[in-house]
Amino acid sequence: MTSKLKDKIKKENFQDPIEIEGNQIFPGQDLEVKIPVAKMPSDTRLYMHTFIYRSVNKGPTVLILAGIHGDEINGIEIASQLNFDKIFKNLKCGNVIVLPLVNVFGFNNFSRDVPDGKDVNRSFPGSSTGSLASRVAYIITKTLLPHCDYAIDLHTGGASRYNYPQVRYSSKVEGCTELAEAFNAPLMIDLPLIPNSLRRVAKDQNVKAIVYEGGESERLDNLAISCGKSGILKVLSHFGMIDLGMLESKNKTTKISETFWQRSSKSGIFIWCKSSGDLVKKGEVMGIIKDPYGYNKIEIKSKYSGIIIGHNNASIVNQGDALFHIGKDQNETSF
Ligand SMILES: [Zn+2]
Structure with a gap:
């Protein structure tokens, strides 16, 4: 790890536990925490399944989120495949926090939004007493982002629109170009931050965030899934968190x-x-x-x-x- 990277790491003392929903996760430990989101009218409680993986060695904390738009399943598949493959179990340094499905409501209802029609990704930083979308956003803002140095937010095109695998970043936010280049998607698109989006609130908390877009909603797409998986692995390799070995090769990226x-x-x-x-x-x-x-x-x-x-x-x-x-x-x- 370079000294420059060490300076960017948020936590002063890596030995401190990461605390999420009353759970303490120490270096070397992994834990799945089910963060309660809300109750359905049926009294069924909904949870955000959050997987925390910690190395024993100091390094950055990378947050991987999918399904902020509940019908965008390529990102959910990317995160769940990486979880299933146990990729994050043996990190060489740092921490990975994975949320394969943020918007449980939308996923159950084949919808981008939560039941009140609001978009979670336009509801940041959110509020504990606000709309449903605002409450979901607030959990990410207050419970997860403070632990993180980097965030990768996985999306697809909406409403039958297919997006060629691409990373969206802001060159005006320090560290985001480096993160986007490390992801090595076929396309890199420099876009301004959208008000009330995750990328926007991440900047306010000094978290470098990019959005990966691949494929379209409600449809699995092999190209989008494979580019998304390899992008995440390349980012972790870039920060020295995993060893990609022979898989390290760089592909052409069009900016x-x-x-x-x-x-x-x-x-x-x-x-x-x-x-x-x-x-x-x-x-x-x-x-x-x-x-x-x-x-x-x-x-x-x-x-x-x-x-x-x-x-x-x-x-x-x-x-x-x-x-x-x-x-x-x-x-x-x-x-
Ligand atoms: Zn989306």
Whole structure:
């Protein structure tokens, strides 16, 4: 571990226990803590299952969260596979805290949000007496973030929109570019912090946070899951927490600082011929929209040159719907 990294580690005394919900977890120990979130109308209590893994050696604490949006299951699968594979059981240094499913309500209801319709990722820092979304956010803000140096928040595209595996970070927050580069996703997108998001409140607590996006909601996607798993492992390897050995190889990452949405000019049946990960030139046909009777068909031509970072998998679209999310390469080497 570099001396620079040691300076960044939050806890003064690594031998101190991490305390979560009345449980003390000492160096060398692992524990699953079920943090109570709320009760359902049926009187069923819901918990956030939190897994804490501690090495005996001093190092950073990395928080891995998934399912803040309850229907985004790729992240949940990434976290649960890493848990199942016991990847965090033998850390060389530091701590890992894993929440495979934050929004239990949304997961049970196939929904992004909690039952009151609010978005947890727009409810930070939250409040212990606020809305349901605000209470979920508050648990993360008060119970978990104070222990952490880094956070990786796992997401997918929402509402049938597929996101090519990508890390979203802010180059204006110290340490986030390093974290995003270590993750080594196919795409790195520099985006400002969204008010009341986890990334925003993490910055206030001096936690370096990135968001990983891969695939679409309610659908498992092998590429998104494998990129997410390898990204987390590469981050832990970067900080000296695990030894990746032969798996350490770096893949190409395209850095993007400007993105554009191309929206539908007509309603109808949407059939794409270009999709996420494809390079496109301005004027290139990316798909068609046609009416259901066979009268008319229009081509959708790209308004920009760049790489498709996300596309809509909906087969029926309305005028104005987002069809393609296009990113401009920061280095403009690919176009
Ligand atoms: Zn999300």
